[in-house]
Amino acid sequence: MKVFITRKLPDVAEQLLVKHGIVVDVYEKDRPIPRRELLRRSKDADGIVSLLTEKVDKQFIDNLKHCKVIANYAVGYDNIDVDYAKSKGIFVTNTPDILTDSTADLTVALILACARHIVRSDEFVRKGKYVGWKPKLFLGTELKDKVVGIIGAGRIGTEVAKRLKAFGTKIIYFNNSQNNKIEKYVSAERVTLNKLLKKSDIISVHLPLSSLTYHILNKNNLKFLKQNVILVNTSRGEVIEEDTLVKMLKQRKIFVAGFDVYENEPKINKELFALDNVVLLPHIGSATFEARFRMAELAAKNVIAVLSGKKPITPIY
Numbered sequence: 001m002k003v004f005i006t007r008k009l010p011d012v013a014e015q016l017l018v019k020h021g022i023v024v025d026v027y028e029k030d031r032p033i034p035r036r037e038l039l040r041r042s043k044d045a046d047g048i049v050s051l052l053t054e055k056v057d058k059q060f061i062d063n064l065k066h067c068k069v070i071a072n073y074a075v076g077y078d079n080i081d082v083d084y085a086k087s088k089g090i091f092v093t094n095t096p097d098i099l100t101d102s103t104a105d106l107t108v109a110l111i112l113a114c115a116r117h118i119v120r121s122d123e124f125v126r127k128g129k130y131v132g133w134k135p136k137l138f139l140g141t142e143l144k145d146k147v148v149g150i151i152g153a154g155r156i157g158t159e160v161a162k163r164l165k166a167f168g169t170k171i172i173y174f175n176n177s178q179n180n181k182i183e184k185y186v187s188a189e190r191v192t193l194n195k196l197l198k199k200s201d202i203i204s205v206h207l208p209l210s211s212l213t214y215h216i217l218n219k220n221n222l223k224f225l226k227q228n229v230i231l232v233n234t235s236r237g238e239v240i241e242e243d244t245l246v247k248m249l250k251q252r253k254i255f256v257a258g259f260d261v262y263e264n265e266p267k268i269n270k271e272l273f274a275l276d277n278v279v280l281l282p283h284i285g286s287a288t289f290e291a292r293f294r295m296a297e298l299a300a301k302n303v304i305a306v307l308s309g310k311k312p313i314t315p316i317y
């Protein structure tokens, strides 16, 4: 059996696979594998560990000779044509739950960074501009008593709500499905998306990317935002019409926006660099030692399960 891992991951993935007698091929460079090389090296694999930077589309899937499982090293799987993989009898798995806390922590950090100008303040000090205490230096906003709108109340949205509740906020949320798990943990009101946009002082986006959520926030509804809202997105960039958001940021219709993800990742709209009311992160929601170790471990375990004739642990379908 052979498994192709499309990027170097925490060692545990390779170690587990090798322990199970599996031959492992790993793309050795720390950057996305060129497409031709990806197709060449994955062709004869029985299992693949993929990253969100690889397009697992029809061409990729048709190129596989006898692959039984594609284990995505991410909770999101919008990079994979899941229906097509399914039609070819290939299992697709992801890494849910184990990165929830890391992503929720990062989201709260991003909200606080936006609310209190943490990044600009740091830059200010480093540039030697701090010459003494000033009554109006980097005035921010408290979280207490603010209305927080959670868009997408799944695992991560729920954990963010739990954390923000401790700051004395009021939580409202929008969720397409009837999954009201969030209300088990915090008192929260389910509202329509438009109502959430109109009422929230702080908005945090936690949506998986799909045809239903693509540009779910766009010029037709972003116009409802309160003046001085804080908006952060740690899910997928494509759920927000980025051009509209940039325009609003330039017009100061938004207090501060925090991005961990971008519409055309890794390309970033250059206009964002010129704005001082944005905090820009390089898609690091799950980037903790703990989460990345567990993600590597779970991806490998999913592959091992399928290649041993068992059901995967966290299948997508």
Ligand code: DGY
Residues within 6 Å of the ligand: 052, 073, 074, 075, 076, 077, 099, 235, 285, 286
């Ligand atoms: C995911 O898992 O989907 C994140 O975006 C990367 O960890």
